[in-house]
Amino acid sequence: MKEGGQARNRMVDTTDQRTAVSAANAASEDVAPVPRRALPTWIITTASVVLVLLIWELCRPFNNPIFGTYPSAIVEAFWRMAGSGKLTSALIDSLRPFAVGYALAIVVGVPLGLLIGRFRTLEAALGIYVTAGYAMPLVALVPLLTLWLGLGFAVKVAIIFLMSLFPICINTWLGVRAVPKALIEVGKSFVAPDRVILTRIILPATLPYIMAGLRLSVGRAVVAMVIAEFFTSISGLGAIIITSANNFDTATTFVPIVIIMLMAVALTSLVGAIERWVAPWQAEIAGRDQP
Amino acid sequence: MGEVALVNVSKQFTLRVERKVQTVQALDRVNFSVHDGEIVSMIGPSGCGKTTALRIAMGLETATGGKVTVDGNEVRGCGHDRGMVFQFAELLPWLTALQNVMFGLEMKGVSGGELRATAMRYLDLVGLGASGNHRPHQLSGGMKQRVGIARALAIDPKVLLMDEPFGALDAQTRETMQAELLDIHARTRKTILFVTHDLDEAVLIADRIVVLKNGRMQEIMSVPLPRPRPDLGVVRGTPEFAATRYRVWRALREGGEAPH
Numbered sequence: 001m002k003e004g005g006q007a008r009n010r011m012v013d014t015t016d017q018r019t020a021v022s023a024a025n026a027a028s029e030d031v032a033p034v035p036r037r038a039l040p041t042w043i044i045t046t047a048s049v050v051l052v053l054l055i056w057e058l059c060r061p062f063n064n065p066i067f068g069t070y071p072s073a074i075v076e077a078f079w080r081m082a083g084s085g086k087l088t089s090a091l092i093d094s095l096r097p098f099a100v101g102y103a104l105a106i107v108v109g110v111p112l113g114l115l116i117g118r119f120r121t122l123e124a125a126l127g128i129y130v131t132a133g134y135a136m137p138l139v140a141l142v143p144l145l146t147l148w149l150g151l152g153f154a155v156k157v158a159i160i161f162l163m164s165l166f167p168i169c170i171n172t173w174l175g176v177r178a179v180p181k182a183l184i185e186v187g188k189s190f191v192a193p194d195r196v197i198l199t200r201i202i203l204p205a206t207l208p209y210i211m212a213g214l215r216l217s218v219g220r221a222v223v224a225m226v227i228a229e230f231f232t233s234i235s236g237l238g239a240i241i242i243t244s245a246n247n248f249d250t251a252t253t254f255v256p257i258v259i260i261m262l263m264a265v266a267l268t269s270l271v272g273a274i275e276r277w278v279a280p281w282q283a284e285i286a287g288r289d290q291p
Numbered sequence: 292m293g294e295v296a297l298v299n300v301s302k303q304f305t306l307r308v309e310r311k312v313q314t315v316q317a318l319d320r321v322n323f324s325v326h327d328g329e330i331v332s333m334i335g336p337s338g339c340g341k342t343t344a345l346r347i348a349m350g351l352e353t354a355t356g357g358k359v360t361v362d363g364n365e366v367r368g369c370g371h372d373r374g375m376v377f378q379f380a381e382l383l384p385w386l387t388a389l390q391n392v393m394f395g396l397e398m399k400g401v402s403g404g405e406l407r408a409t410a411m412r413y414l415d416l417v418g419l420g421a422s423g424n425h426r427p428h429q430l431s432g433g434m435k436q437r438v439g440i441a442r443a444l445a446i447d448p449k450v451l452l453m454d455e456p457f458g459a460l461d462a463q464t465r466e467t468m469q470a471e472l473l474d475i476h477a478r479t480r481k482t483i484l485f486v487t488h489d490l491d492e493a494v495l496i497a498d499r500i501v502v503l504k505n506g507r508m509q510e511i512m513s514v515p516l517p518r519p520r521p522d523l524g525v526v527r528g529t530p531e532f533a534a535t536r537y538r539v540w541r542a543l544r545e546g547g548e549a550p551h
Contacts, residue, residue: 180381182377182379182381183381183383185351185377185381186375186377186381186383187398188351188369189349189350189351189369189373189374189375190369190371190394190395190398190399190446191368191369191370191371191398191399192398196398200394201383204383204385205385279385281384281385281426281428
């Protein structure tokens with residue numbers, strides 16, 4: 001009798017497995033092959049960019065070189081500057097404080113957000129500064145920062161850090177608040193210490209929010225980089241913008257502007273790639289097979 | 292040994308409804324015990340307090356009166372002497388099935404080769420030995436709940452606390468899981484407190500049934516069905532099943548005037 005029961009169990013068991021397999025197939029049909037007629041995302045994006053550049057270029061006959069510019073003039077200016085090596089050194093000058101400031105913002109912002117989100121007392125004590133800090137008119141504070149930190153590398157790092165810290169921190173904080181209570185209870189019911197609940201349940205559950213914060217702050221960090229170069233010691237890509245704008249050389253002004261925007265786009269997709277690497281389950285759960 | 296006792300367990304909530312502060316008596320002196328190796332199902336309509344009682348037994352909530360003991364020791368917070376199976380399995384989505392089972396064991400202090408081997412043994416026990424590397428989203432509802440059961444069993448608790456574990460499953464999977472739970476129980480002899488709102492389920496798996504209504508114990512009754520129950524289809528056809536089911540149905544329908 002016992003044996004019969006076991007055999008039946010095994011039989012039903014395979015049924016269940018088969019259900020799971022067919023469910024998996026159904027799921028892959030949902031996300032997988034884009035119908036043949038649909039264009040890949042990158043082609044649509046490229047076509048869009050080409051079209052905008054083309055329209056811009058066609059406006060060339062109406063262009064006054066002081067009031068505006070057009071793509072081929074920018075490309076021409078780019079080759080001229082790239083050839084002189086000026087562009088590379090300016091880019092390196094800009095990227096160094098950017099990398100340090102942005103990295104510091106992650107190192108400080110993520111743990112701070114985790115703690116504020118997790119502990120009510122910290123939230124009540126520190127949350128107000130983070131919320132207010134997000135709206136802080138940083139440009140107005142730059143003169144003060146230069147008084148404190150001088151005109152060099154440190155003040156640039158500080159400006160980039162302060163601009164990118166708050167979106168990272170706030171997103172992490174909100175992410176912690178959105179962690180399903182039941183997952184924390186799983187930790188509690190297995191007697192996980194607070195530290196383990198924070199690092200092994202809350203942190204991974206919050207990763208998608210953290211990565212969204214990193215994406216949002218890329219844009220702010222890039223803007224902060226230019227602000228820092230405008231208002232402290234004039235250097236890097238910001239310096240090129242200011243000098244060429246003062247000379248009414250609009251085409252040259254646009255070279256660093258375009259580079260900065262491209263940099264932000266590249267960094268944002270890099271963050272997206274990192275997200276898929278550190279939190280692959282997220283895309284899988286959402287049923288996305290591409291960004 | 293594994294005997295869990297609820298001794299006069301009461302729970303009051305205060306609610307604020309449109310500026311008025313209301314006291315809700317979620318549990319009122321609930322008093323019963325689950326003996327070693329026994330399965331007791333706790334049944335009642337939504338909001339009757341059955342999940343609250345289970346959560347208090349687990350230590351996820353505190354009682355406002357009375358106490359819970361496991362083998363005579365009063366429960367204070369969560370402990371490895373009790374294993375919880377959640378309603379929606381609640382696996383950690385970034386871990387594989389095996390890692391989910393290992394998580395509970397690690398918290399108990401198991402490490403090294405023993406950790407992996409033990410987790411694997413319990414995955415095998417629930418019939419998922421081949422799916423250890425799957426992430427939760429790759430598993431069906433029934434398979435997820437099996438991992439949840441393996442995770443709770445792996446820490447070798449004295450008592451297994453199950454909160455409507457099959458409530459979210461389709462009817463067929465649910466029947467399979469009921470049979471498998473009884474099979475696992477036959478092999479491990481664990482003490483089980485099982486919360487359900489399903490009449491058939493309550494009768495099929497339990498030795499005794501606690502009927503809860505409006506936070507009060509309406510009745511506690513024995514199920515006169517012998518063990519083992521290898522074929523629940525056959526059990527369903529017996530007059531004892533029908534009679535017990537009817538008694539529980541009557542208890543749920545009658546009595547239990549509104550609280551407060």
